[in-house]
Amino acid sequence: MSVSGKYGVGYAFAIALLIGVAVAAYVGQTRYEESSEVAERANRVISDLEMLWTELIEAESGQRGYIITGNQEYLNQAKQQWPSITDRLSRLAPLVEGDASLNAQFAQLRGDLTDRIEVSRVAIAKRQSGGFQPAALLVASGQGKRLTDGIRDIIDDMEATQRHIITAANARTAESLDFVISLSTFGAIAVASAILIAGYLMTRQMTRRVQQLVEVTDVLGGGDLAARVALRGHDDFTSIGRAINNMAANLQASRETLNAFAYTVAHDLRAPLRALQGFSKALIDDYSDQLNTEGRDWARRIFSAAQRMDELLTDILEYSRVNRENMQLVPVKLENVVDDVLASLSSSIAEAKATVTVERPFPAVIAHRPVLEQAITNLITNAVKFTKPRAVPEIRVWAQATNGTVRLWVVDEGIGIAPDHQERIFNVFERLHDAESYPGTGIGLAIVRKGIERMGGRTGVESVPGQGSQFWIELPSGDHS
Ligand code: ADP
Numbered sequence: 001m002s003v004s005g006k007y008g009v010g011y012a013f014a015i016a017l018l019i020g021v022a023v024a025a026y027v028g029q030t031r032y033e034e035s036s037e038v039a040e041r042a043n044r045v046i047s048d049l050e051m052l053w054t055e056l057i058e059a060e061s062g063q064r065g066y067i068i069t070g071n072q073e074y075l076n077q078a079k080q081q082w083p084s085i086t087d088r089l090s091r092l093a094p095l096v097e098g099d100a101s102l103n104a105q106f107a108q109l110r111g112d113l114t115d116r117i118e119v120s121r122v123a124i125a126k127r128q129s130g131g132f133q134p135a136a137l138l139v140a141s142g143q144g145k146r147l148t149d150g151i152r153d154i155i156d157d158m159e160a161t162q163r164h165i166i167t168a169a170n171a172r173t174a175e176s177l178d179f180v181i182s183l184s185t186f187g188a189i190a191v192a193s194a195i196l197i198a199g200y201l202m203t204r205q206m207t208r209r210v211q212q213l214v215e216v217t218d219v220l221g222g223g224d225l226a227a228r229v230a231l232r233g234h235d236d237f238t239s240i241g242r243a244i245n246n247m248a249a250n251l252q253a254s255r256e257t258l259n260a261f262a263y264t265v266a267h268d269l270r271a272p273l274r275a276l277q278g279f280s281k282a283l284i285d286d287y288s289d290q291l292n293t294e295g296r297d298w299a300r301r302i303f304s305a306a307q308r309m310d311e312l313l314t315d316i317l318e319y320s321r322v323n324r325e326n327m328q329l330v331p332v333k334l335e336n337v338v339d340d341v342l343a344s345l346s347s348s349i350a351e352a353k354a355t356v357t358v359e360r361p362f363p364a365v366i367a368h369r370p371v372l373e374q375a376i377t378n379l380i381t382n383a384v385k386f387t388k389p390r391a392v393p394e395i396r397v398w399a400q401a402t403n404g405t406v407r408l409w410v411v412d413e414g415i416g417i418a419p420d421h422q423e424r425i426f427n428v429f430e431r432l433h434d435a436e437s438y439p440g441t442g443i444g445l446a447i448v449r450k451g452i453e454r455m456g457g458r459t460g461v462e463s464v465p466g467q468g469s470q471f472w473i474e475l476p477s478g479d480h481s
Pocket of ligand 1: 415425440
């Protein structure tokens, strides 16, 4: 999946989580409002019932006052309350709708109140028509009191029911509130954690992939064109990796073509060069008495130029061989290789009156023996060659093993190399001196570096101009393989 696709999925997940939390919070909020509404309605029922009771008591006291005193004001008081009671009952009706038991109680209440008002009306009418006595007899019969007591009981029952409803609704309200608060808190934490974790994981994965790309491009930049990015999955990094691999493969193919070309050219030039060498030598050996001084000088110059070209072609072919050789990497005894190299260089070492100190023992390395031998030969040849004028070369060869690798040092006390040049002398044809002062082709160290790198190793130099150089090559240890 592409990087933007991954981000898309991450965002979609976070948004889905947020929507889920919002929906649950909305449901919780609705439940909270519903139960608050139920509690509020029950409270209204209770307060209406209490008002109803007060109005009834007011009406009764008016009725009683009128019967006892015959005072019109009491009569008005009673009469005023009756329509209020009826109105309140009408307002209460919709509030108790939908609850069967409450409805039954309400019907009973309505009937009893109507009856109670009727009893009052009759008593008042008796007071008006027959005076105190008949009305007092009706009151004393207790009919009105029984109705009033019954009404109180119904009101008490209805209020008790409403109180239960309020308690339950309050519990639900608190529950819903708790739910919304917990959900908002945990939801926010969950969304934030999900975003953080997803962000962390994606960043980590991307950093790793970028690191892999950087590692491979570093190796390619260092010249090892065999390095490839491991292709995994189908995201943008895989596409970049594939592009890098294609580029490396193309570069590798071009390099191989160039190598093959250089090899063929160097190889094919040898035949005409041999002729040039042979004929110039023949001129010097067999016809020098027929040439004047200038002719002899020219013949010698042709011969030495041909010699130099031969050295160059030999080195180019050697470099090409190191580049192309199919290497078999096996444990090699470094000590034997050093001994063989010193034996093969013994005459030039003796000629230069050089002393070579070999500090034994040497660990084994993993290498391709002919290329390793060539590299050590080049280093010791240079150590013998680049000495200060009239000085006797003193060379030390030693090795150290660290962390699975072995580093072989070739140390001289020669002319040394300025820091600016210490890296570039490993390139092909890089020389710091003219052929008169120090003969050479400028390919020796390039062969060392290429050969050692192809065996999975590294090369380098530490040097102080005028004090000497310490060249090193490093290869995987072969002691425990
Ligand atoms: P060549 O020896 O044929 O000139 P190399 O590639 O072996 O080519 O070396 C490149 C250059 O590095 C040399 O020309 C020389 O200037 C410098 N160099 C190599 N080895 C040494 C050394 N041991 N001491 C000082 N300079 C060195």
